[in-house]
Amino acid sequence: MGLRAIFELKITPGVARTKLAQWYEKADKSGFKSFKSFESLKATFYESSEKIVNYFKFRSSNAASESFNAKLKNFRKDLRGVSDLPYMISRITKVFG
Incomplete structure (x- = not known):
C-alpha cells in the first residue's frame, strides 16, 4: 500500500526517487515473507530506477x-x-x- 501511495502522489521525479528509496529500505527491513527475493528486487530497483521515475514526469505507463x-x-x-x-x-x- 505504501508503494501504491507513492505513485498516487503528484511529485517531481527527484522527490519520487527519494520516496521510492525510503520505501525500499522500509520494505527491506520489514521481514515480510513475500519479500524473500529482495536481492533480485534490489537489483531491478536500482537498474530500472530511471525508467520507474520517468512515470512521475509524464504520469503514464504502458x-x-x-x-x-x-x-x-x-x-x-x-x-x-x-x-x-x-x-x-x-x-x-x-x-x-
Missing part, C-alpha cells in the same frame, strides 16, 4: 499495452498455436476490436 499483450498470449495459448495467420487476425479484431 499498462494498457501490457494487458493487451497478455490477452493476445492467452488467446494464442487457447488456440494451441496459430497456423492460419489471417484467421488469427480476424478473430483478434472480432474479440478485442
